[in-house]
Amino acid sequence: MNDNRLHDTEQICFSGAGSMAESIVRGLIHKGVAKPAQIIMHNRSNLERLEYLSGEYGVRTASQDAEKEKDLQEASVIVLAMKPKDAAEALRALGTKLNGNPLIVSVIAGLSISTIQALLGIALPIARTMPNTSSSIGLGATGISLSAEVNAEQQQTVMSMFEAVGQVSVIPEAQMDILTGVSGSGPAYIYYMMEAMIAAGIEGGLSAEHARELTVQTVLGAAVMMKETGEDPAKLRKDITSPNGSTQAALEVLDAHHFTAGVKAAVHRCAERSREMGEAVRAALS
Template identity: 70%
Template sequence: MQTNPTLAASTLCFYGAGSMAEAIVRGLLHKQVAGAGQIVMLNRSNRERLDYLTRTYQVQTAIKEDAKQVYLRDASIIVLAMKPKDAGEALAGLGPLLREGQLIVSLIAGLSIATIQALLGTKAAVARTMPNTSSSIGYGATGISFSPEATETQRAQVLSMFEAVGMVSVIPEEQMEILTGVSGSGPAYVYYLMEAMIEAGIEGGLTAEQARELTVQTVLGAALMMAETGEAPTKLRADITSPNGSTQAAIGVLEAGSFQPNVRAAVHRAAERSKEMGEAVKQALL
């Protein structure tokens, strides 16, 4: 298998083996960005989980502490994929193992680059990322911020990793919270809308299956229409909103309920809450 040239000589060690780590590994292998022999996955105590990952993806795994330390020392890229509550102990132990030139990629929500470096006890090269759940099917949206220590090669490696599970946006770290409000939490807003559409369809006499299928296809088609035409949503909405028609009547109901102001407020509240949670994580760990 041909691996991506930016990662061809690298080894990737996932420190944590949960669903997001698995999604990224699946994308790396599917897009041939890296080979199974380049990837190691570690966790604290779940041997059954590691056995599943080995069987499914043919990656290397380890659960014993001495083996984990060897893999962490040798890895070109270490992906932090543990739960936030486990990060303090894990990073304190990881710091002394690091060598020059290694890259730390964090999937941990709310954990800033400065906090990661403080816990490691060294100014390591760090990429802080915020993927969303759609990464698990290859349609994710990931925000990425880099520490000044990250080289151009390391930046390219991180972009290759996350482009394997969707699109990426490189942003200043101070914008990570608003990105969380838009794309990190964003799928939940769409699902919430879809719940209401399905319920209304059933109330009007459609079967549950019909209401679900029509809603899914409608949302998928609208997203693809916007992506493929490049048109603004305002224009696309206007194109199907005839004066005094059924769509206009529906939009009128949404406007009366302050639909758009409420969505904007929801995005900003998610961003605020992300910042609050990040501060709580920092206080708990430092």
């Protein structure tokens, strides 16, 4: 039995049933953190989507308002997975329906703990999270910030939930924007570089298939090498860079194009934009 499994009496209710919610549900069931019967999924009106999720994972769904309200009142964990534009109305309504002290888990980008509590109208325990898209295959990186109201048992619950879809880092909320710059949007930077590597391979005469396969395996191998050896990336880079060799020649071109400075600037701009979006969300919800 999974030591991190939720107690049989606990219920997780997802308010929103999009791709991230589905990724978490898949991980919860696959890793044995929760049974399908312990998971409930709601959305605003897409019954076809709910039917798919129920058939695929065996979870319970609800579409009627009375049934939804009962689910929310009985849930020990409520996952906010709706679109940001729907958050204000949903949270204001939610705050009037809750009983007890459920853990509120938010996967809504830009929505701060204080804003969530203000919209709910009550200082419930909040876990603000920032997963990335690799969570969909169980290799995600998730940042979690906890409100002061979260107790030890609730912290373990949210850790178990997101460990089911990858690696978890608990951070102060003030660091959530830079985490977004590093891991939240990070997969896009890697894909962007992979696009360029594939294009260069094709320009050099490789077939599109070979260029793709070689690029994917190279990135995968480099990531696993760093993870399994625990070595600093600078050391791994130096280990394969012979003086005056082809790798050094390639790195000199990247340096000439300010590669390191460009990547760092991209991460910081992403963090800055995350802050800007957070402010816009707060302004729109006030």
